[in-house]
Amino acid sequence: xxxxxxxxxxxxxxxxxxxxGLVRLTVREDDFExxxxxxxTGSVLASTPAASAVSSPNDPALAADEGAPAxxxxxxxxxxxxxxxxxxxxxxxxxxxxxxxxDLAFVETLGIRNPVRFRGSGTVAAVFVTDGQPxxxxxxxxxxxx
Amino acid sequence: MFKKxxxxxxxxxxxxxxxxxxxxxxxxxxxxxxxDRQSQHVRFADEAYCVGPGPVVRSYLxxxxxxxxxxxxxxxAIHPGYGFLAENARFAEIARDHGLxxxxxxxxxxxxxxxxxxARRLMAEAGVPxxxxxxxVASAEDARLTADRLGYPVLLKxxxxxxxxxxxxxxxPAELExxxxxxxxxxxxxxxxxxxxxxxxxxxxxxxxxxxxxxxxGNVVHLGERDCSIQKPSHQKLIEEAPAPVxxxxxxxxLHETAIAACRAVNYTNAGTLEFLxxxxxxxxxxxxxxxxxxxxxxxxxxxxxxxxxxxRIAAGEPLGVTQGELSPIGHAIEVxxxxxxxxxxxxxxxxxxxxxxxxxxxxxxxxxxxxxxxSIPPYYDSMIAKIVAHGATREAAIVRMERALSETxxxxxxxxxxxxRDVLRDPAFRAAGVGxxxxxxDFLPAYEATRAAxxxxxxxxxx
Numbered sequence: 001x002x003x004x005x006x007x008x009x010x011x012x013x014x015x016x017x018x019x020x021g022l023v024r025l026t027v028r029e030d031d032f033e034x035x036x037x038x039x040x041t042g043s044v045l046a047s048t049p050a051a052s053a054v055s056s057p058n059d060p061a062l063a064a065d066e067g068a069p070a071x072x073x074x075x076x077x078x079x080x081x082x083x084x085x086x087x088x089x090x091x092x093x094x095x096x097x098x099x100x101x102x103d104l105a106f107v108e109t110l111g112i113r114n115p116v117r118f119r120g121s122g123t124v125a126a127v128f129v130t131d132g133q134p135x136x137x138x139x140x141x142x143x144x145x146x
Numbered sequence: 147m148f149k150k151x152x153x154x155x156x157x158x159x160x161x162x163x164x165x166x167x168x169x170x171x172x173x174x175x176x177x178x179x180x181x182d183r184q185s186q187h188v189r190f191a192d193e194a195y196c197v198g199p200g201p202v203v204r205s206y207l208x209x210x211x212x213x214x215x216x217x218x219x220x221x222x223a224i225h226p227g228y229g230f231l232a233e234n235a236r237f238a239e240i241a242r243d244h245g246l247x248x249x250x251x252x253x254x255x256x257x258x259x260x261x262x263x264x265a266r267r268l269m270a271e272a273g274v275p276x277x278x279x280x281x282x283v284a285s286a287e288d289a290r291l292t293a294d295r296l297g298y299p300v301l302l303k304x305x306x307x308x309x310x311x312x313x314x315x316x317x318x319p320a321e322l323e324x325x326x327x328x329x330x331x332x333x334x335x336x337x338x339x340x341x342x343x344x345x346x347x348x349x350x351x352x353x354x355x356x357x358x359x360x361x362x363x364g365n366v367v368h369l370g371e372r373d374c375s376i377q378k379p380s381h382q383k384l385i386e387e388a389p390a391p392v393x394x395x396x397x398x399x400x401l402h403e404t405a406i407a408a409c410r411a412v413n414y415t416n417a418g419t420l421e422f423l424x425x426x427x428x429x430x431x432x433x434x435x436x437x438x439x440x441x442x443x444x445x446x447x448x449x450x451x452x453x454x455x456x457x458x459r460i461a462a463g464e465p466l467g468v469t470q471g472e473l474s475p476i477g478h479a480i481e482v483x484x485x486x487x488x489x490x491x492x493x494x495x496x497x498x499x500x501x502x503x504x505x506x507x508x509x510x511x512x513x514x515x516x517x518x519x520x521x522s523i524p525p526y527y528d529s530m531i532a533k534i535v536a537h538g539a540t541r542e543a544a545i546v547r548m549e550r551a552l553s554e555t556x557x558x559x560x561x562x563x564x565x566x567x568r569d570v571l572r573d574p575a576f577r578a579a580g581v582g583x584x585x586x587x588x589d590f591l592p593a594y595e596a597t598r599a600a601x602x603x604x605x606x607x608x609x610x
Binding site for chain 1: 180195196197198199205210211212213214215217218219244
């Protein structure tokens, strides 16, 4: 479940991970599992089985989670290719209302644009990536609450 | 030299390449599937990208995602390892088109060696002996004339064949007509291509292959031969050694000279292996593998050359680090493939989570593996989980050392080939050396299975 509880548990771990200068850290506890890996760029990737968050020290991802109402599992849009994520203009922001199908971004792979599409309506709960960031397969891009 | 190399593989070979790169001061980028997230090859790399879910078509064969990972990570070269995309000429070409160096031979050499008919023709033109055979035979009568010319026994083969389909061994002229009809019908049914050719059947051949290295400056060397005759019934290699034991010196020299001539004929660059069938004094070219091979460590152990580092250096445009005169084998090396397979059930692959894992060590022992206690063996990939290599002053010393190494090996949680290989090492025929590629299937396995059955019967009958 991706909610405040998770965000609240992940954030101190992420900080500890960053401050300790570790390369990799996995924490498992009951139904909770989170894994941090350091990329050479210095950013930190965290993933949980149900949802994942990408964060660097000045990344809005974790802070954004706290804005999400508790108890609702947002839908997480992930990348199904490896490439560079590019936001559509105007770029969506946390708390933004989405009405109707919409391409939020595309992931560019070898010059091909793979759209990241949200169908239906909802509210943006989190933006996990920054425009122009490299993303891998399965990497969470946006969380949306219906 | 490259700054950063993307390793387009998994498992032990990804780790092997990672080590070579790090020793060369080159940074590494791993790729992995969702099933391999916890794998050692991911942890040991400088950075890593998930390229897809477990099934290989969507991950380790996913060319766009792999190339994209190479480009966004800023890699300047790709090492394909073995299997997966290692002999995919199109991949090598696309990589090159994106400004990446493919660590291997040129796409056109990969393509010509990958096509059996082209490879045979090129080799024959270069004076390399290939199995005597024919072009397409139009009819059973045509096949009979060819068989008469070649001498029995012969092998009828479908040009489109694979996996033994459309293939028949014919020992007597009287068998030919029926064999031709059934093989052709089978080829027609399996491949929608009933074109047949005839090849001389080589009886009890040994599989002996020659390791070569060629650079972009016209230098080519061989690093001797490996005997890979101990093969499972599926013809997958199980135990390999270098040098080949009990091989007439004249044959050894001919193999080496033939390999060099073949490489020169196609301007071969990077590491490669020429596979031969050897029967008595006769040597026949089978195929050329345009990649690093699983069993390369036995060559490294006796020659003291790091083949993977040489691959990277060659691809970076550097001249070979060694000359032929500097290369001579020291002692003997044997490799045992530890597969997560059940030798008692036709080598059925096993997946699951490993329990306790202990690998051997000590003098003259090398272990190339990506597994550890608690590691999971996903069902999607090759069943090989480790290679244990033993080096000794003599073949006997290497075998004794390998027996010792295998006795130290503990792998719990899945069935493995460890104990089976120990039994093979103790077999008098293996000890005497020089067995052919069918020996394990036709001689060793029946005796092994009888012993196992007897042991089970005794065990079952024993009072509790």
